[in-house]
Amino acid sequence: MVLxxxxxxxxSLADRFPLLAGVTLxxxxxxxxxxxxxxxxxxxSLLRLCAGLAAVTSGTAVVLGHDLCVDRQSLRREVxxxxxxxxxxxxxxxxxNVVFAVRAARADVAGVDAALDRLGLVGRLRTTLxxxxxxxxxxxxxxxxxxxxxxxxxxxxxxxxxxxxxxxTLVDDLVRDASRRGTTVLLASHELDRAADLxxxxxxxxxxxxxVGELPGERRGAATGAAAPAGPAGGxxxxxxxxxxxxxx
Amino acid sequence: xxxxxxxxxxxxxxxxxxxxxxxxxVVPFALVVVLLFxxxxxxxxxxxxxxxxxAPGLFWVAVLLATVLAVQRSFAIEALDGASDGLxxxxxxxxxxxxxxxxxLGSQLLVLEVVLTGAVALLYDRHLxxxxxxxxxxxxxxxxxxAVGTIYGVVSSGARQRETxxxxxxxxxxxxxxxxxxxxxxxxxxxxxxxGIGWLDVLAVFAVAYLAMGTVAFGPLLxxx
Numbered sequence: 113m114v115l116x117x118x119x120x121x122x123x124s125l126a127d128r129f130p131l132l133a134g135v136t137l138x139x140x141x142x143x144x145x146x147x148x149x150x151x152x153x154x155x156x157s158l159l160r161l162c163a164g165l166a167a168v169t170s171g172t173a174v175v176l177g178h179d180l181c182v183d184r185q186s187l188r189r190e191v192x193x194x195x196x197x198x199x200x201x202x203x204x205x206x207x208x209n210v211v212f213a214v215r216a217a218r219a220d221v222a223g224v225d226a227a228l229d230r231l232g233l234v235g236r237l238r239t240t241l242x243x244x245x246x247x248x249x250x251x252x253x254x255x256x257x258x259x260x261x262x263x264x265x266x267x268x269x270x271x272x273x274x275x276x277x278x279x280x281t282l283v284d285d286l287v288r289d290a291s292r293r294g295t296t297v298l299l300a301s302h303e304l305d306r307a308a309d310l311x312x313x314x315x316x317x318x319x320x321x322x323x324v325g326e327l328p329g330e331r332r333g334a335a336t337g338a339a340a341p342a343g344p345a346g347g348x349x350x351x352x353x354x355x356x357x358x359x360x361x
Numbered sequence: 362x363x364x365x366x367x368x369x370x371x372x373x374x375x376x377x378x379x380x381x382x383x384x385x386x387v388v389p390f391a392l393v394v395v396l397l398f399x400x401x402x403x404x405x406x407x408x409x410x411x412x413x414x415x416a417p418g419l420f421w422v423a424v425l426l427a428t429v430l431a432v433q434r435s436f437a438i439e440a441l442d443g444a445s446d447g448l449x450x451x452x453x454x455x456x457x458x459x460x461x462x463x464x465x466l467g468s469q470l471l472v473l474e475v476v477l478t479g480a481v482a483l484l485y486d487r488h489l490x491x492x493x494x495x496x497x498x499x500x501x502x503x504x505x506x507x508a509v510g511t512i513y514g515v516v517s518s519g520a521r522q523r524e525t526x527x528x529x530x531x532x533x534x535x536x537x538x539x540x541x542x543x544x545x546x547x548x549x550x551x552x553x554x555x556x557g558i559g560w561l562d563v564l565a566v567f568a569v570a571y572l573a574m575g576t577v578a579f580g581p582l583l584x585x586x
Contacts, residue, residue, distance in 0.1 A: 163450060164450075165446060165449060165450060167584075185452070185455070185580070186452075188449065188450050188451065188452040189451075189452030190452075191450070193446075193450055195443060195446065196443070197442045197443025197444075197446065197447075198442045198443065199442070199443045199444060199446055199447025199450065200442060200444065200447065201372070201376060201438060201441070201444055202438075202441050202442065203376040203379045203380045203438065204372070204375060204376060204379070208372075208375065212368065212372050212451075213447070213451060215368055216365070216368060216451035216452055216453045217451065217452050218452070241379065242442075250442075
């Protein structure tokens with residue numbers, strides 16, 4: 113088994129404030145993992161760390177084979193993050209935003225049309241400035257970026273928030289399709305039933321740590337946190353799995 | 362890096378084409394500054410007037426003030442709805458982002474300088490001589506200004522007091538550029554371009570040094586912003 117995410121006692125600080133207080137987590141490639149936990153538990157920070165946005169202060173963090181203690185920059189082209197913000201430019205059209213993001217990631221712009229169609233961003237919506245969109249339409253545009261970039265790792269922070277019923281079903285379908293293609297998905301959600309239904313397993317994040325223990329959302333016999341999935345016996349390359357660790361004095 | 366720079370410059374110029382902030386606000390602001398200097402130091406009658414003598418310095422002070430507005434706008438578009446995170450997440454080469462943002466800013470400032478040159482000639486009663494030196498000084502000084510502006514733009518973008526922090530950081534760093542550009546323009550307008558070549562060299566050195574510094578430092582600064 114190849115690990116997409118391998119964290120060992122990963123700590124992340126914002127100034128002196130601990131965002132993550134020692135997270136240990138393995139996620140296999142192609143796995144869909146639901147992160148649950150109360151507000152302020154560190155779910156968003158964990159996703160930002162996996163995207164290479166939040167710095168690892170100590171511990172080990174290897175994502176898609178990139179050691180985040182050494183280089184966060186090269187990872188970023190390979191991940192798609194749907195955050196609380198849309199990460200879009202208000203004075204650019206939906207289509208221009210998606211094309212910019214795809215070109216920046218050196219992905220194929222031929223996938224832009226399909227991604228916009230899939231997200232229902234058709235007709236005049238494509239050429240509408242993002243600043244003129246509703247919250248739900250912005251969310252769809254941000255999702256179109258994730259889809260069009262063909263990222264290997266999807267990091268979805270409350271992906272159903274702000275969407276109508278059709279949009280929420282669409283998110284579910286997108287995650288299932290991505291999983292079938294072998295994309296790894298980490299999704300943080302308070303919609304426990306919906307997210308648990310999508311996920312191969314659920315892990316709890318509390319106080320900036322992944323907590324091991326049985327959870328109501330746990331499915332398919334998988335354990336939580338560092339205990340699951342199976343270890344590196346399935347063929348994780350040593351360099352990818354270990355990382356150098358980053359201890360900042 | 363160059364591919365990423367083109368992508369970022371194209372994005373910034375496209376946003377400017379849509380929002381028209383530079384054309385609709387920065388250029389009029391600079392024109393008002395030039396006009397206010399004229400009211401304060403005028404009237405401009407002949408080459409011996411205070412206004413006519415001070416024209417090169419007033420021109421570059423107006424350009425400096427307008428540059429602050431343009432830099433703030435350039436980084437304000439990255440602050441909306443988490444766009445700066447999007448830029449970091451994009452995977453673009455930070456050096457390419459720096460060069461792209463500086464190039465977009467520079468092209469806007471060069472247009473501004475053309476407009477201001479006409480305004481100075483008209484309002485301050487200065488005959489435009491030494492065209493090559495004037496143009497060369499504009500290009501070299503603008504390159505230095507946008508390099509410093511982009512470096513300190515990203516530094517101040519993460520601060521809560523960004524509106525006041527940027528001018529405080531920016532003006533002391535560009536004082537040598539202001540001095541050299543003024544001297545160079547003075548020589549050109551006086552019809553003695555040979556006196557200004559040395560100052561043009563100084564501008565070129567500052568431009569190269571600041572552009573090199575920005576290319577190296579922009580990545581870590583963007584991460585900390």
